[in-house]
Amino acid sequence: MLKTLVLMLLQAAYVFSCGTPAVQPNTGRVVNGEDAHPHSWPWQISLQVKHGSRYHHTCGGTLVGPRWVLTAGHCIWPGDVYRVVLGEHDMSQQEGTEQIIDILRIVVHPNWDINHVSDGNDLALLKLDKSPIMNDSVGIACLPQAGEILAHGAPCYITGWGNLYTHGPMPDKLQQALLPVVEHSVCSRSDWWGINVKSTMICAGGDIVSGCNGDSGGPLNCVGQDGRWYVQGVTSFVSSRVCNEVKKPTVFTRTSAFTEWLSEVMLKY
Structure with missing residues (x-):
């Protein structure tokens, strides 16, 4: 009960700003995939893994709290070194909006099993080394209510x-x-x-x-x-x-x- 109360307080701290991008995404038509409006999904992050002396994009993720990123369990491999890039849009150039932050802690769901993907539990939480600066390019997505089920065709x-x-x-x-x-x-x-x-x-x-x-x-x-x-x-x-x-x-x-x-x-x- 206490944990639930604390969580509600934590969520209340940023609920007024979660899920509200400064740049509205283009949702006006059905397409087979397209370039997003820059920074219209400000909670989208690039999870990057270190190969040699360089980092490479390996997975996506979502900023769901001031220092927390939600991603998939299968994106994480023991021994690999990762970082998170926020405020990214065009990976081919430095746009000045990027924030690169190291990861302090990785928590993979205890029931995730790479050998049994269809069992589910494909989740991991990444705690960032520091809080990013929230601005028009970096924001937090809202988490849904427990047990919420979306309608067919949503x-x-x-x-x-x-x-x-x-x-x-x-x-x-x-x-x-x-x-x-x-x-x-x-x-x-x-x-x-x-x-x-x-x-x-x-x-x-x-x-x-x-x-x-x-x-x-x-x-x-x-x-x-x-x-x-x-x-x-x-x-x-x-x-x-x-x-x-x-x-x-x-x-x-x-x-x-x-x-x-x-x-x-x-x-x-």
Whole structure:
């Protein structure tokens, strides 16, 4: 009970600013993915891994608290060194909005198993070494209420710097694509994802548009009734054959199924 109260107080501290980008995203039309308006998804981060003396983009993630980033468990490998870049849009150039911050602590969900991806729990929380400066380019996404289930067809957006198509190039600029939610009763049909999709997951897309390699860990952005943007999912997996496959929607870890774990970790550390 005390933990819940403390979490509510913590959330209240930034709830008035979460999910409200200074630059409004372009949500006016259905497209097969497009360049996002610069900094219209200010909670989107680039998780970068160190290879030799350089860092390279490996996954996406979402700023969900002043010092907390939510990403996928499969993005984290023991022994690797990571950093987070916030305020990023075009990776091919320095735009002056980037904030590069080291990671103080990595907490992977205890039930995540890389050998059993379809078991779920594909989550990790990264505690930043310091709080970023909140501005028009860096902001926090809202976390959904525990147990919230989105309606079939609800319009959500995937964002990231993942491959533009199967084995295709990585874009310099942040991409966005409309992915309508596919309810669990449909996504779990035998000719869709079947038993590979658990109730703790959320499916979206499943036709022309999907996530792809490099989008992992990034958010499924869905606007709430209050007009704010919520991270309803964390990009987990797509078809192993091709990124865009009919009846194989992008599968996300459903954030609202893990609110208790998220609050426990953020309070503990």
